[in-house]
Amino acid sequence: MELVIKDLHANIGDKEILKGVNLTVTPGTIHAIMGPNGSGKSTLSNTIMGHPAYTVTSGEVWYKGQNVLELPVDERAKLGLFLAFQYPVSIPGVTVANFLRAAVNAHRSVAGKDTRETAIPMAQYRKDIREKMATLGVDDSFARRYLNDGFSGGEKKRIEILQMSMLKPSMAIMDETDSGLDIDALKVVSQGVNTLLTQNPEMGVLVITHYQRLLNYIKPNRVSVMMEGRIVREGGPELALELEERGYDFIREEVFGNAN
Amino acid sequence: MLTKLPVIAALTAQDIVVASEPTWLQQWRQAAWQHVNEGAAPLWRRTDLTAFALTDMEFSATTSTSQLGSAIPDGVVVMPLSQAVREHGDLVKAHLGSAVSFNASKYAALNAATWRDGWFVYVPKNHEASVPLHLLQGFGAGNTLVARNLVVLERGAQLSLIEQYAGDGGPFAVVASELILGDGATLKYTSMQTWGANVHHMGHQVAKVGNDATIVWTSVNTGAAHQHVDAETNLVGNGSRVDWTAATVAGNGQRLLTAPWLRHVGRATEAHMDFKTVVKGSGYATFDGMIKIEGGSTDTVTRLEEHALHLSPQARSDSIPGLKIDTNNVQKAGHASTSGEVDDEQLFYMQARGIPKSDAVHMIVMGFFESVLDRIPLDTLREQVTADISARI
Numbered sequence A: 001m002e003l004v005i006k007d008l009h010a011n012i013g014d015k016e017i018l019k020g021v022n023l024t025v026t027p028g029t030i031h032a033i034m035g036p037n038g039s040g041k042s043t044l045s046n047t048i049m050g051h052p053a054y055t056v057t058s059g060e061v062w063y064k065g066q067n068v069l070e071l072p073v074d075e076r077a078k079l080g081l082f083l084a085f086q087y088p089v090s091i092p093g094v095t096v097a098n099f100l101r102a103a104v105n106a107h108r109s110v111a112g113k114d115t116r117e118t119a120i121p122m123a124q125y126r127k128d129i130r131e132k133m134a135t136l137g138v139d140d141s142f143a144r145r146y147l148n149d150g151f152s153g154g155e156k157k158r159i160e161i162l163q164m165s166m167l168k169p170s171m172a173i174m175d176e177t178d179s180g181l182d183i184d185a186l187k188v189v190s191q192g193v194n195t196l197l198t199q200n201p202e203m204g205v206l207v208i209t210h211y212q213r214l215l216n217y218i219k220p221n222r223v224s225v226m227m228e229g230r231i232v233r234e235g236g237p238e239l240a241l242e243l244e245e246r247g248y249d250f251i252r253e254e255v256f257g258n259a260n
Numbered sequence B: 001m002l003t004k005l006p007v008i009a010a011l012t013a014q015d016i017v018v019a020s021e022p023t024w025l026q027q028w029r030q031a032a033w034q035h036v037n038e039g040a041a042p043l044w045r046r047t048d049l050t051a052f053a054l055t056d057m058e059f060s061a062t063t064s065t066s067q068l069g070s071a072i073p074d075g076v077v078v079m080p081l082s083q084a085v086r087e088h089g090d091l092v093k094a095h096l097g098s099a100v101s102f103n104a105s106k107y108a109a110l111n112a113a114t115w116r117d118g119w120f121v122y123v124p125k126n127h128e129a130s131v132p133l134h135l136l137q138g139f140g141a142g143n144t145l146v147a148r149n150l151v152v153l154e155r156g157a158q159l160s161l162i163e164q165y166a167g168d169g170g171p172f173a174v175v176a177s178e179l180i181l182g183d184g185a186t187l188k189y190t191s192m193q194t195w196g197a198n199v200h201h202m203g204h205q206v207a208k209v210g211n212d213a214t215i216v217w218t219s220v221n222t223g224a225a226h227q228h229v230d231a232e233t234n235l236v237g238n239g240s241r242v243d244w245t246a247a248t249v250a251g252n253g254q255r256l257l258t259a260p261w262l263r264h265v266g267r268a269t270e271a272h273m274d275f276k277t278v279v280k281g282s283g284y285a286t287f288d289g290m291i292k293i294e295g296g297s298t299d300t301v302t303r304l305e306e307h308a309l310h311l312s313p314q315a316r317s318d319s320i321p322g323l324k325i326d327t328n329n330v331q332k333a334g335h336a337s338t339s340g341e342v343d344d345e346q347l348f349y350m351q352a353r354g355i356p357k358s359d360a361v362h363m364i365v366m367g368f369f370e371s372v373l374d375r376i377p378l379d380t381l382r383e384q385v386t387a388d389i390s391a392r393i
Helices: A040-051 A074-079 A096-108 A122-135 A140-144 A153-167 A183-199 A237-246 A247-255 B023-038 B081-089 B088-096 B105-115 B344-351 B357-373 B381-393
Strands: A003-012 A015-025 A030-034 A053-065 A079-083 A093-094 A170-176 A206-209 A222-228 A230-237 B066-068 B077-080 B119-123 B133-137 B143-154 B159-166 B172-180 B184-193 B200-209 B216-219 B228-235 B241-250 B255-264 B270-281 B284-287 B291-294 B300-310 B316-319 B322-325 B328-341
Touching: A003 A040, A003 B381, A015 A030, A015 A040, A015 A053, A015 A230, A030 A040, A030 A237, A040 A053, A040 A074, A040 A079, A040 A170, A040 A206, A074 A079, A074 A096, A074 B344, A074 B357, A079 A153, A093 A096, A093 B200, A093 B344, A093 B357, A096 A122, A096 A140, A096 A153, A096 B344, A122 A140, A122 A153, A140 A206, A140 A230, A153 A183, A170 A183, A206 B066, A222 A237, A222 A247, A230 A237, A230 A247, A237 A247, A237 B077, B023 B105, B066 B228, B077 B081, B077 B088, B081 B119, B081 B143, B105 B143, B105 B172, B105 B200, B119 B133, B119 B159, B133 B143, B143 B159, B143 B184, B159 B172, B172 B184, B184 B200, B184 B228, B184 B316, B184 B381, B200 B216, B200 B241, B216 B228, B216 B255, B228 B241, B228 B270, B241 B255, B241 B284, B241 B357, B241 B381, B255 B270, B255 B300, B270 B316, B270 B357, B284 B300, B291 B300, B291 B328, B300 B357, B316 B328, B322 B328, B344 B357, B357 B381
Parallel strands: A030 A206, A030 A222, A079 A170, A170 A206, B119 B143, B133 B159, B143 B172, B159 B184, B172 B200, B184 B216, B200 B228, B216 B241, B228 B255, B241 B270, B255 B284, B255 B291, B270 B300, B284 B316, B291 B322, B300 B328
Antiparallel strands: A003 A015, A003 A053, A222 A230, B066 B133, B077 B119
């Protein structure tokens, strides 16, 4: 199913950040959103997922026949949306294993059914998480550590991808996943995403990034450019390369004219 | 058959005396009783003293329901304190009142004058108790429990002790615990106030820590309608240390106050305090702490963290940390404090993984307490307390 964003406006406090975003992400595609700092990229991903700091003033976000803006955050996740956070928070006292089990079971829960019936059997959960941690090069000991507590930037991002591979979303939003990653970590994380894509070819991925670098490893089918709270340009993968070469200014001039 | 018990305020000095007790103890009780009558009311601004009115408390000379929740570890002396007065008179005489002075407050004096219940625990020199000892105190006859525990660890001794107040009844509990750690001794002390919802709990706890001795103190406060606990670690020995954590849950109608005092007296003493509080409904919790670094203390390391989570808008927590330094030679002194609602970013993160908000709050709060509850040494007890707290939030 497509993710369709229609004329989305959103504020932080009184300040309008999104000024009418229109965007469609089709299943089975990797769709990159590029843009300079402050263009509203992270606001877009957080607004789709329902971060309480952002207020939607108008617009719609349709997915699987529902305007997700009308759903509580956890229902959006259960619908198949996943946000890989730019800055994953730490939750002291809650282990990675327990947290992820709660998340997996929440995804498996069905209204009106006893959660004990729908919960993943413990043995299977252990097997799943072990396998996926091995694939992502995450040491077993992380399962017992408190979520993101004292993790390095690279470790946090791997744990994000671990969660993504356990929860198997149908539409993943990756918010600046490359920030704070060295090249080795970037490769591992990208490989994790690509493996997931091979396993779930119908998954849509919205990759939000400032730099072309990540797109060398997660190759987009579509590229949209965001500036000043709007999508101002769309194209194929060649657009990312052009941006890498020429920067954002040429688009700014084309769209907004020469400010001077 | 039921006879009306006298209220405590109506007792005379003669009522205080236990005829079978040695003269020194009779005199000590009478001196304490004098302080009950003549001492000034405590200046506790955040404790409602009408909840602890002497005129409401009944005196009962019958002993109550002190029980052991565990076997007695080999080589450790454990018996009712009243029995120890007869069988280990010299030890009791040497230590009784040496940590909790009856001058500490009217209630400390009341405890000294009228205690009938409580335990004597003695670990001989260099003896390492292999299993935890669980003392369980409930209510007996009358509406007032007055119990006193005296715990003595000789040089190099080790013990894990759980002291738990549990059950319904009373409603008044006036209790005291004296913990004496000889040089090089190690005490893991888990003090648990898990009374029923109507209890008014008044406690005095003092640990005196000898040279190079260590107390690992875990305090759990979840029960009672009113709690006032004066808790003190006195790092009197050189190289002595305390690792002190607490978990407090104050729900609807509960007013729970803990006043931890930490005294650095010896040289090179080290203290880590980590106090965690959750308030819910109309619950009200107070941390009224004081760290005092005495003049003779040098190379002191002291760290205090206190964090409070508010689960409802009416819930309140007060934090009044104090620090008084009378030395020029502090190696490290740190303090961190937070108080507020469950973090929005944490909630959003968990919800974004499909976890419903109420479950997310629950996990965050249990995670908040994890490092404290994890230290409860008996599995069944830890699971029980964890389940209790979990059910209340």
